[in-house]
Amino acid sequence: MRDIAYLELVCPAGTPAALRTAIDAGADTVYCGFRDCTNARNYPGLNFDAKELREGVAYAHARGRWVIVAINTFPRAGDIGPWHRAIDTAAECGADAVILADIGLLDYAMRKHPNLRRHLSVQAAASNPLSIDFYRETFGISRVVLPRVLEVDEVATLISRMKVEAEVFAFGSVGTMVEGRCTLSSYITGRSPSSDGVCAPAEFVHYREDGAFMESCLGDVVTNRYAKNENAAYPTPCKCRLVTNDNASYLFEEPVGLNAVSILPQLKAAGVTALKIEGRQRSRAYVGQVVTAFRAVLDALARGETMPQAAADLHAIAEGGRETLSALKKGWK
């Protein structure tokens, strides 16, 4: 059994170096993916091959921590091989769990590797006790990563009715659409999180000057307009500025980052098992900062202390300096 203080801290690793940094900074679990379309952060220069995963698992296990592997895109018709190989490789490398979204893959993993823990990815969008029970009974999942659309009291109610562990997003980027059920990115670029493991891929992003303004574009779509001295946010489709009834606004969500550090006691009381930090696409330095701060906060809370100073560090790191409790807070809908 691992020694978990307060809540399990599940941290992102886009590279082997980031994995070691996260472990050293106090991650209980690190999640990563393979260098292909089988995971939802399929960006250039990121991710692991089998050898790197094996080494990462050894590094983590030597320190009593876990490595889990996200294989959370939906396999292409007629080409399921890469996804099956990813699950087989994760098992062979000694990963502690796989994070899956696709029904066919859950079925495969359960039959082929019954002893490998299966976590249900947020991409499966299991948002009610009936769905979660279905995945548990049918595919023997041990944990569900809850959709980022639930409020804290909804999280508590859901957990009280389910028989598997709950992992919730605590920090990082957050969309407002139900994960695994959003195709805005492929509508504009042809590439999507579900099929390709990418949202608003960088090769479609460009900026252009228009008089006193700068426009951010995704493919042929103008997603926002900024004054030249203003910081431009990444043109994610659900954070673009749109016009409805002659009124320009962030119709879906402002370009802010999720930071749930202020409500960790409420998440603990709700029965949450694990906190997930988003950001496999982030730098090793970012991962180090965020994990260090979360470690300090969780250790302090475990000792019964009030919110420590380290929480302030997280406010400073939040995306673009702007943060939100997003759906976790009341009134968001």
Place this chain on the structure above:
Amino acid sequence: MSKLTLGPLFFQWKPEQRRDMYFRIADEAPIDSVYLGEVVCSKREPLYYDYLPEIIDRLNAAGKQVVLSTLALITSDRELNAIAERCGEAMIVEANDVASISLLKGRPHITGPFINVFNEATLDFLVRQGAVRINLPVELSGKAIATLARHNPVETEILVFGRQPLSVSMRCYHSRAYGVHKDSCQFVCETDPDGLAASQLTGAPLLRVNGTQTMSHGYAVLLRELAALQAAGVTHFRLSPQVADMVQVAEIYRSVLDGDLDAESGEALLRNLTGETPYVNGYVRGREGMAWADA
């Protein structure tokens, strides 16, 4: 023979307008299956629930198969109760969430386009659970549709006309755009029976907001792809109800499916019914969804 279906009405229309559309479909449209029931927002169906029995009777009397659809996103007890009641009906049900699939397991049912069926393994699993018709997600390319339709031992359905549903949220953007809270929304979505236009800052239209659902601004029009899809084994072709004369839309699609009208001519006729709304077919062509290729 290829079947034509009318998918669930995604928009919030006035109850009488909704009823009258279905009455016309029953009386006049060459449509084989009609999907009824609320998919987008659980607060809406009580407004028109009382009209459903007479709509169902009229459709049945006209010899059409009636399918009851379930919500695409289920979180509250009220929503769980609603799908439990729906899945308990004797009529065939379209499941749009895994929760509904779990309730329908072992009984013949239809899986809707909000169930992620991207590959043969998932499709096979759903068929083993009792699916007799599989709707494929709108994002799939023509190649993927063909692969899955050829593999599928049961019926395959795809959307061939209407705004494409692109995302589901807990948050109601209609409420947000009109400055009201979702819990006391006063059904502002009824203001926009064709969805709320959301344009780029340049003024170019991009999306349509429909409550918690976000849709394509353009209509998917797959008339030119029908023959290839039929050849690949797609059995059911879905028209999604829009503010357009759906009886005439159905007649055009029926004629093209039957080979009585060529696709280009059908498209020209369709343009007369759909006003300024652009057409899209990017997904089926393996491109960005908002693209339109007329070659």
